[in-house]
Amino acid sequence: MEQEVNPKVEELKELGKFGLIKLLGEKFNHHNASSLTDINENAAVIAHGNTDSVISSKLFIENIHFDLTYVPLKHLGYKTITVAVADIIAMNALPKQVIINIAISNRFSLEAVNELTDGMRRCCDRYGIDLAGLDLCSSQTGLTITVTAVGETDDEHLVQRVGAKENELLCVSGDLGAAYTGLVLLEREKKVFEVNPNEQPNLEEFSYLLERQLKPEPRVDIIQNLQKTGITPTSMTNVCDGLASALIHLCKASKVGSVVFENKLPVDMLTFRTLKDMNIVSTTIALNGGEDYELLFTVAQKDYEALKGVENVSVIGYIKEEAAGNQLITNDDRQIELKAQGFGEVKE
Amino acid sequence: MEQEVNPKVEELKELGKFGLIKLLGEKFNHHNASSLTDINENAAVIAHGNTDSVISSKLFIENIHFDLTYVPLKHLGYKTITVAVADIIAMNALPKQVIINIAISNRFSLEAVNELTDGMRRCCDRYGIDLAGLDLCSSQTGLTITVTAVGETDDEHLVQRVGAKENELLCVSGDLGAAYTGLVLLEREKKVFEVNPNEQPNLEEFSYLLERQLKPEPRVDIIQNLQKTGITPTSMTNVCDGLASALIHLCKASKVGSVVFENKLPVDMLTFRTLKDMNIVSTTIALNGGEDYELLFTVAQKDYEALKGVENVSVIGYIKEEAAGNQLITNDDRQIELKAQGFGEVKE
DSSP: OOOOOOOOOOOHHHHHHHHHHHHHHTTOOOOOTTBOSOTTSSSEEEEETTEEEEEEEEEEEBTTTBOTTTSOHHHHHHHHHHHHHHHHHTTTOEEEEEEEEEEEOTTOOHHHHHHHHHHHHHHHHHTTOEEEEEEEEEOSSSOEEEEEEEEEEETTTOOOSTTOOTTOEEEEESOSSHHHHHHHHHHHHHHHHHHOTTOOOOOGGGHHHHHHHHSOOOOHHHHHHHHHTTOOOSEEEEESSOHHHHHHHHHHHHTOEEEEEGGGSOOOHHHHHHHHHTTOOHHHHHHHOOOOOEEEEEEOGGGHHHHTTSTTEEEEEEEEOGGGOEEEEOTTSOEEEOOOOGGGOOOO | OOOOOOOOOOOHHHHOHHHHHHHHHTTOOOOOTTBOSOTTSSSEEEEETTEEEEEEEEEEEBTTTBOTTTSOHHHHHHHHHHHHHHHHHTTTOEEEEEEEEEEEOTTOOHHHHHHHHHHHHHHHHHTTOEEEEEEEEEOSSSOEEEEEEEEEEETTTOOOSTTOOTTOEEEEESOSSHHHHHHHHHHHHHHHHHHOTTOOOOOGGGHHHHHHHHSOOOOHHHHHHHHHTTOOOSEEEEESSOHHHHHHHHHHHHTOEEEEEGGGSOOOHHHHHHHHHTTOOHHHHHHHOOOOOEEEEEEOGGGHHHHTTSTTEEEEEEEEOGGGOEEEEOTTSOEEEOOOOGGGOOOO
């Protein structure tokens, strides 16, 4: 007999994204021993003898995930690959293949589709990723793209959100908040343009911020460098909806708490100055900005010395017992409970 | 140096779907030995030691792929799984996992999302498929779904579009045209409803046609029965855009021609009668109707006797040399060159 699920009608936003995913996912049963992960990981892990494939699919919808008024199609193509493979990298696996689906309306020319796929190809070529499938269909409402990324690893190197333990070091790659700051600049220029289409924006001094928003790179280098120094993180996740959301998600999966120091958060000087000019506190953006596509991971204390040999990694705090929650120690020594914001919010 | 692609702006429809896929796909380079197929197959094949994974991703967009005015969400969920795994089955592999992405606008309640995923779960449970990943995002324009299906096979059993040889038998599973006929009925009732919302349609006598449209089944049984009788097809593909399109695609990949006999085309009696009442020739719909999700495959002549032990398979013709093209022999013994119609058209 099938069990009917009859929940009372609640607002979807009440549950939050991860709450809803959990609720819906619990209805499904597992039938195959090769299905190694539950749906709460960055990507699906599927066993094949001694190796595992790691698979993730990402959906990109016009005016939700991108705005073609300021996003060049070539950059968009590049970014869709980066975003899809980011989940593979977050499992400590190297991305090997992508499968691409594109839905286009008839307002797009062949040239436009070429631009988009050229951007995809550039990212694939740069990181040695193969196009394993491509499908096209029509759309009435705009551009929709799905990129499914496939990577390979083995049980020894596979890293998941589950795995962080008390006293381990909490690390993040690169810097935080730049992509969001780039988005704020682009949105501001869009508004200026709508009022005065002849105004030519000069955004040259902000090029780092725009690049982080428009054409982020997958952090293949970080997992390669960790492997070179012999460090296997004990847990890892992709920072896509802001550091706070990623951290809370990782700690929940690992059943631990954490402490993060505000003065250890890696914020680029240009990000800091640009946000300051807009009267925005950079810590807020570093914690909740989104679209960083950096790696948040934990390493054992014993790896602290070896970690110094890996470029572009900051130790931002450490793991505590679960009851401690997730605490930010501010520059003026106050302690604040970290909360994730927006649709990425993690409810209890 | 990167090569720039600068095609002249042509209408996308000029190229056709497969022409465009081919053009765009050619720009990408392969870097990994594990990428076994090019993008022209039903699904991507990725090697892992002795086994291969077979992966396919399908995008479903509201008002392009489904119309919620007459498609119940539970059926839609079921069908998205069927359609995604159909490409895995077409490679002679058993589907094992799915990864689901859903974009929903705020007009959907939790109950609606539950209905949709319940339908997905039913199909997964029935065919032993595991949910390996689930992601949700918001949408402004309606419901968009991606289902990525993963299956497993080995080099010995893998079947592709490439492989058909002269004199081999051309076979198709199930019957053709019923799903399209069901769609015509639903579209007709929708128009009646728009004029007179109080009119209650009575479609009970057409339930087989509606089920074929709304809730098609993946043909796992066919590949299981072929394996039981020891038959490995020499080539195979999924009949999703009509038999003619599938056949031309398969023959092009295999560099062969074919002959199909009109009187061998499997058309269900209800499909035939219903189309006749609408003054539509059933052969046209059997060839071009779309959404059958049946299997078109070739077997060696020596397997003819064994094939009789596999239920729900019709031999509809045979393979000829490439120069012969793809010919339909009509009931009155005329010979007509087969053409694919619509966006699925295969251009030279």
